Amino acid sequence: MIRVESLTKVFRRPHAFSGPFGALRTLVTRRYDERVAVDGVSFEIPEGEIVGYLGPNGAGKSTTVKMLTGILTPTSGRIEVDGRVPWRDREANARAVGVVFGQRSQLWWDLPLIDSLRLVGDLYDVPAARFTGSLRRMCDLLGLDDFLDTPVRQLSLGQRMRGDLAAAMLYDPPILYLDEPTVGLDVLAKQAVREFIVDTNRAGRTTVVLTTHDLADVEALCRRIILIDKGRVLYDGGIDDLVTAYAPPRRLVVELADGETRTFEIAGGTSVPELIAQVAAEHAIRDLSIEEPDLESVIKQIYAESMR
Amino acid sequence: MAEIARTLRLYWRLQRASMRGALQYRLNTVIGIATGVAYQGSGFAFVWVVMHTFPSLAGWSLKEVAFLYGLRLTAHAFYVLPFSSLFGLEFLVREGELDRVLLRPLNPLVQIIARRLGVGQLGDLLAGLVLLVIAAPPLSPAMIAFCLAAVVGGALVEASFALVLASMSLRTLNGFALWTFVDDLFSRFGSYPMSVFGGATQWVLTFVLPVAFVAYVPASVLLDKTGALNVPALVAYGSPLLGVALFALAYQVWRHQLRHYQSAGN
Amino acid sequence: MIRPLAGMARIGLRFQLAYRSDVIMTVLALIAQVFLLRMVWTAVYGGSGQARGLTLDALLAYLSLANLQAFATTPVIPRIAHFRIRTGMVFFDLSRPTGYLSQMAAFQVGHTFGGLLMLAPAVPVVLLVGTITPTAQPLGYVATLSLGYVISVMMSLLICVIGFWTLETGAISLLYRLVSHFFAGTMVPLSFFPGALGVLAEALPFKYMGYVPAAVYVGHLSGGQVGRAVAVEVAWIAALAALLWAVWRRAHRRVVINGG
Numbered sequence: 072m073i074r075v076e077s078l079t080k081v082f083r084r085p086h087a088f089s090g091p092f093g094a095l096r097t098l099v100t101r102r103y104d105e106r107v108a109v110d111g112v113s114f115e116i117p118e119g120e121i122v123g124y125l126g127p128n129g130a131g132k133s134t135t136v137k138m139l140t141g142i143l144t145p146t147s148g149r150i151e152v153d154g155r156v157p158w159r160d161r162e163a164n165a166r167a168v169g170v171v172f173g174q175r176s177q178l179w180w181d182l183p184l185i186d187s188l189r190l191v192g193d194l195y196d197v198p199a200a201r202f203t204g205s206l207r208r209m210c211d212l213l214g215l216d217d218f219l220d221t222p223v224r225q226l227s228l229g230q231r232m233r234g235d236l237a238a239a240m241l242y243d244p245p246i247l248y249l250d251e252p253t254v255g256l257d258v259l260a261k262q263a264v265r266e267f268i269v270d271t272n273r274a275g276r277t278t279v280v281l282t283t284h285d286l287a288d289v290e291a292l293c294r295r296i297i298l299i300d301k302g303r304v305l306y307d308g309g310i311d312d313l314v315t316a317y318a319p320p321r322r323l324v325v326e327l328a329d330g331e332t333r334t335f336e337i338a339g340g341t342s343v344p345e346l347i348a349q350v351a352a353e354h355a356i357r358d359l360s361i362e363e364p365d366l367e368s369v370i371k372q373i374y375a376e377s378m379r
Numbered sequence: 380m381a382e383i384a385r386t387l388r389l390y391w392r393l394q395r396a397s398m399r400g401a402l403q404y405r406l407n408t409v410i411g412i413a414t415g416v417a418y419q420g421s422g423f424a425f426v427w428v429v430m431h432t433f434p435s436l437a438g439w440s441l442k443e444v445a446f447l448y449g450l451r452l453t454a455h456a457f458y459v460l461p462f463s464s465l466f467g468l469e470f471l472v473r474e475g476e477l478d479r480v481l482l483r484p485l486n487p488l489v490q491i492i493a494r495r496l497g498v499g500q501l502g503d504l505l506a507g508l509v510l511l512v513i514a515a516p517p518l519s520p521a522m523i524a525f526c527l528a529a530v531v532g533g534a535l536v537e538a539s540f541a542l543v544l545a546s547m548s549l550r551t552l553n554g555f556a557l558w559t560f561v562d563d564l565f566s567r568f569g570s571y572p573m574s575v576f577g578g579a580t581q582w583v584l585t586f587v588l589p590v591a592f593v594a595y596v597p598a599s600v601l602l603d604k605t606g607a608l609n610v611p612a613l614v615a616y617g618s619p620l621l622g623v624a625l626f627a628l629a630y631q632v633w634r635h636q637l638r639h640y641q642s643a644g645n
Numbered sequence: 646m647i648r649p650l651a652g653m654a655r656i657g658l659r660f661q662l663a664y665r666s667d668v669i670m671t672v673l674a675l676i677a678q679v680f681l682l683r684m685v686w687t688a689v690y691g692g693s694g695q696a697r698g699l700t701l702d703a704l705l706a707y708l709s710l711a712n713l714q715a716f717a718t719t720p721v722i723p724r725i726a727h728f729r730i731r732t733g734m735v736f737f738d739l740s741r742p743t744g745y746l747s748q749m750a751a752f753q754v755g756h757t758f759g760g761l762l763m764l765a766p767a768v769p770v771v772l773l774v775g776t777i778t779p780t781a782q783p784l785g786y787v788a789t790l791s792l793g794y795v796i797s798v799m800m801s802l803l804i805c806v807i808g809f810w811t812l813e814t815g816a817i818s819l820l821y822r823l824v825s826h827f828f829a830g831t832m833v834p835l836s837f838f839p840g841a842l843g844v845l846a847e848a849l850p851f852k853y854m855g856y857v858p859a860a861v862y863v864g865h866l867s868g869g870q871v872g873r874a875v876a877v878e879v880a881w882i883a884a885l886a887a888l889l890w891a892v893w894r895r896a897h898r899r900v901v902i903n904g905g
Contacts, residue, residue: 084643142481144642158641162484170482177479181400194390194483196385222403414820421823425832432696433689556670563674567681575688644834 072246072278073116073139075320078103078148080109080302098206108134110302111148115203118245123283124158127374131302136248139280140168153245157345166195171237173251176235178223184234185219188241198340202241214268236267240277247271249281265291267304286366289318298373305373309337310366322362323347328355337361384620389485392494401498402632404514408498415502420569423448423510429634437574445514448570450526451594451599452507454533456500461540463497468549469555477549477640488633490543522601525619527599532619536593537565539629546636550643561588569593574607585609650751657721657755658762668771672767677715681830682708703863705836706777708861711831711855713768717760718794718854720801722749723818728809740898746802746893753798780862785871789861792878793853799849799885800825806889809896829855833878834865850881 082212086102106340109131126132135291138141141164150157157164170177178187188209194204198357210216213233218226232252239247249268253261261289269292271277281292289296296313300305306313323335323346335350337343347359402408426448430441439447451575468491471477480490518526545556569590573581585591594619599605688699699707726749729735738745741837779867780786826832827853835856838846846852857874862868866874 082643136477139481142478142641144638146642161481165482165484168482172475172479173477175479179396179400181403182396186396186399189393190396193389194485196484410817410820414823417820418824421827424827428833428837428842429685429689432837433691435689436685437688471674482851560673563670564677567674567677571685573679576684580684 072118072153073114073280074149075115075139075152076149077111078109078135078138078150079107079146080111080131080138081146081228082106082108104273107153107302109138112299112302112376113148114304114306114307116278116280119272120295121272121279123281123289123296124299125282125289125296125370130300132374133250134302135299136250136280136282139261140170140248141165148341163176166242167244169242169244169247171232171235171239171247171249171252173232173249173254176231177238178231178234180224181222183220183222184215184226187234188225188238190250191238191241195240197242204229206237207242207274209316210239212270213263231257232256232264233267233302233375234259236264241250242270243275244277245275245282246278249279251283251285252281253283253285256278260290261285268292286370290366298370300374314364314366314369319364319368319372321364324349324360325356325363326358327348328357330357350360383511386486386489386634388567390489390493393490393562394496395492397495397642401495402465412502412505415500416506417502419452419506420567421504424507426570427596437572438607439572439604441597442514443604444570444572445510446602447515447572447598448595449507449512449514450529450534450578450598451512451569452503453511454506454507455537456504456536456570457534458541459497459500460543461492461496463491463500464495465541465545466555467494468545472548472640477489481641487637488630501509525597525616526601528619529594529601530620533593533597535622535626536589538590539625540565542626542629543632549636549640564588565593569595571595572607573609581609589621589625592618626629649748653743653748653751654755654758656759657752658759660756671716672763675764676767676770677885679712679717682712688849693878697834699834699863699865701885703865707834707863707865708832709772710859711829712791713764714793714858715826715829715831715855718757718797719760719822720797720818721756721790722753722801723804723808723821725749725752726805727818729886730808742845745897746889749805750798750803751803753801755855757794769829773845781864782861782867782871785825785867786858789853789871789878792856792875792882793855793858796878796885797825797882798852799882799889801884802889803892806892808835823856826849828852830859831855831880834860836865850885854879885903 079201083103083105086104101203111133112131122246124132124135127316134143137292138145138159139152143157152164153167155164155167177191178184179190185281188206189202192205197205210219213236214235215237218230218234221230223231237253248260252268253264254266265288268279268281272279279292281288283289293310296306297304320339321337323343325335327333333350335346337346343361350356350359390491404485416546423445424484426436427441430436430444434440436444458508468477471480471491477487477491480487483490516527540561544555544561547557565588568576568584573584573591573595576584581591581638585596596610597613600612600615605615608615669749684707686704688700690696694700696704720854726735727860729738735745738748740749800821804818807817828849830838830846830852835843835852846856853874857866857878861871861874
């Protein structure tokens with residue numbers, strides 16, 4: 072469905088001058104500042120998969136997504152989305168993808184939600200009959216009926232996000248890009264968003280690319296993740312494999328009598344009871360627990376290694 | 380053809396949606412229109428007061444200057460009404476809204492100008508039409524057609540400068556201040572017989588920044604004053620075409636800047 | 646009492662200087678305006694040496710001065726006040742130990758100084774275009790102009806306070822600027838205003854921001870007329886102070902009770 076081959080994006084912009092004639096100098100200068108945002112990224116996503124595309128801020132996530140959606144043209148490398156080159160065929164590509172930005176709504180701020188959805192239907196040339204069916208399905212899946220007639224500016228963040236998801240899926244695109252879809256939402260709203268993603272993925276075999284900082288989203292939705300940092304792919308594979316492959320040590324967390332907390336790594340082959348006995352001999356212990364490695368600590372470790 | 384029909388239909392739907400949104404702030408709209416009338420009214424009041432004492436301005440009577448004034452205001456309104464949202468382009472770029480525009484299957488410029496109808500500018504239109512109707516000389520049907528073409532042409536002349544300067548913000552350059560100034564020059568100098576400014580200034584306002592072609596040249600045709608122009612009468616009769624040509628050129632600049640945005644990002 | 650006001654004035658000054666490119670364009674627009682007025686007036690004067698007691702040279706000097714004055718004293722506080730009311734920041738202003746109106750006035754004064762600094766490069770150009778020569782009545786000019794400036798600040802304050810009711814001052818302050826500039830005589834000296842319009846312009850206080858000082862400068866108003874103008878200005882200031890005080894008391898109560 073999506074194929075990316077040694078994709079590279081170099082931002083090259085005229086050096087910005089300051090001062091009273093800065094704008095003019097910037098206009099005519101030959102000095103350029105270069106920054107490699109995406110550096111030889113390759114991956115393939117088959118139809119119907121949900122992939123988590125993860126990385127710290129500035130890793131090149133959104134630059135990649137912008138190239139996948141045709142907003143940006145790549146410096147080199149190849150992209151194919153549903154058989155098209157997005158930047159060359161921007162409008163056709165636009166019809167094949169739904170995009171949700173958690174931070175920014177695509178809905179019309181002053182109008183009732185239903186009006187926004189109608190406009191989206193118009194923009195994507197959804198025939199009236201199909202629109203009615205689609206709308207019904209969205210209302211059922213996302214529970215929109217209660218606030219269809221409310222102006223978007225009066226919606227809660229969770230309601231607005233549900234509206235945005237509906238707008239992105241109204242025209243049944245085979246591909247859905249989600250950028251931080253749960254940011255700022257409460258637990259229940261997050262749950263609703265995740266369920267909707269799972270449902271659309273199952274029912275319509277929609278391919279989903281999810282970028283997020285919320286690893287709970289990833290654990291709930293994705294079996295595969297692509298980790299990038301500084302524009303390069305650090306890891307591409309299953310979540311389970313990731314945790315086993317990197318398997319950071321389990322840790323013994325001890326709360327001492329004076330309230331201090333200490334952490335001891337349990338190196339491979341260590342006997343846990345022995346370690347506890349050893350610690351208890353040296354300190355007065357009030358409480359203790361053993362931390363299993365989770366996705367977050369694995370990812371932290373990978374980033375830390377790539378920093379070196 | 381079907382593509383054009385679709386574009387127009389979607390333009391209308393988007394524009395209607397933004398109007399419905401704006402009309403919720405009814406008081407703002409009314410005040411906006413009133414301000415437009417007052418703004419243009421005070422500009423014309425200057426002419427009226429001056430010509431109360433001096434009956435002729437470079438050979439033009441008060442009524443003739445009023446017609447020229449009305450023609451320019453109407454053309455200006457026909458440019459601002461649809462294109463006022465270009466004023467917000469810088470904001471759209473900064474907030475990433477332009478990305479959303481590029482994600483939709485419709486001409487980006489059409490989406491941008493459909494974001495807002497300059498309802499506040501209805502005041503300009505109102506003031507312009509009133510002056511035009513009151514001060515119009517008796518016109519033959521052909522001249523009425525020329526008058527309509529002149530309004531559209533004049534609007535396009537202003538629109539092309541706006542489009543070129545606005546598209547500078549796709550390059551993260553601040554064209555806005557320059558645009559305010561150019562817009563100001565059009566408004567300030569466009570409503571007077573150019574011969575007032577004499578030689579060099581008139582030449583600049585005709586051939587460098589074609590302020591003269593927005594209203595002065597076509598008004599000279601309509602008032603049968605082409606003899607005093609610094610362009611041949613034939614050019615004066617063809618003046619509405621200048622707007623079309625300039626706008627076509629400006630659209631190419633816009634397209635080029637948009638491609639640059641897509642390769643340079645923001 | 647003085648320290649916080651000086652701070653407010655400094656912010657106003659910086660506010661003016663912050664938007665440099667905008668200011669450069671405004672200065673260019675000012676030069677364009679003076680140039681336009683010169684061209685139009687020269688054209689209408691034609692050969693005639695004098696009209697309404699003004700020679701063309703005196704008129705051009707008058708117009709340049711009046712426009713410089715109007716530009717430098719452009720009211721900014723209605724915009725600022727509106728923004729602070731809408732965002733609720735007005736409560737910080739109200740909680741300070743110095744009065745709200747004094748703070749706003751200080752801001753405006755700082756802004757005017759910024760405007761004067763910005764204006765510096767334009768002044769020679771404008772003076773050249775307007776062919777201004779030294780005045781014979783420097784004292785009268787400074788007196789009428791300073792009192793006129795006080796009137797202008799008080800009028801701006803009045804617009805600010807109105808913002809507590811309308812919650813929308815953008816259009817109102819633009820409208821105010823248009824009306825005040827027109828009746829201040831920045832494009833046409835008041836002596837050219839015909840009939841009722843002339844009577845109205847003479848009665849309104851806007852003329853003290855443009856027409857009166859500029860006319861004193863070029864000698865169009867002189868002798869006893871200057872003294873009378875100063876007296877009327879003082880009367881206007883007293884009346885506006887009373888009005889401001891009354892309106893402000895109601896506005897303040899309204900904010901405290903309704904919470905903006």
